[in-house]
Amino acid sequence: MHDLNPQPDGAWLTVPDRDYEELESEILRVHRDSRAGEMQVEFGRIYECPDCGRVMWARPGDSTYVVFAREL
Ligand SMILES: [Zn+2]
Known part of the structure; x- marks a missing residue:
């Protein structure tokens, strides 16, 4: 089993x-103006399994995760 459950603070x-x-620019805008709303830039997310080092990566704007295994 891989500990790849997406957790907000583990990504x-x-x-x-x-x-x-x-x-x-977006970060500066949001920090200057609390009414500026959310950032428009989309992030990808990576989670790493602490046991085997596999990572799962969803690219920005894509909710599908691809798993990459570490070479031994
Ligand atoms: Zn694992």
């Missing part, structure tokens, strides 16, 4: 490098 967030400047 790594991923953003494409090409979207990073937009993300910075």
Whole structure:
């Protein structure tokens, strides 16, 4: 069994490098104006199994997780 149950505080967030400047702008906007609402930039999520190191990754905007096994 792999401990890959998605948990909000156990995830790594991923953003494409090409979207990073937009993300910075969004963070500044949301911090300056509490009425600015939620950020528009979408994050991908990665969870890592603490036992075997497998990761499951959902890319930004995609709810399907792909599992990657560590090479031994
Ligand atoms: Zn595992």
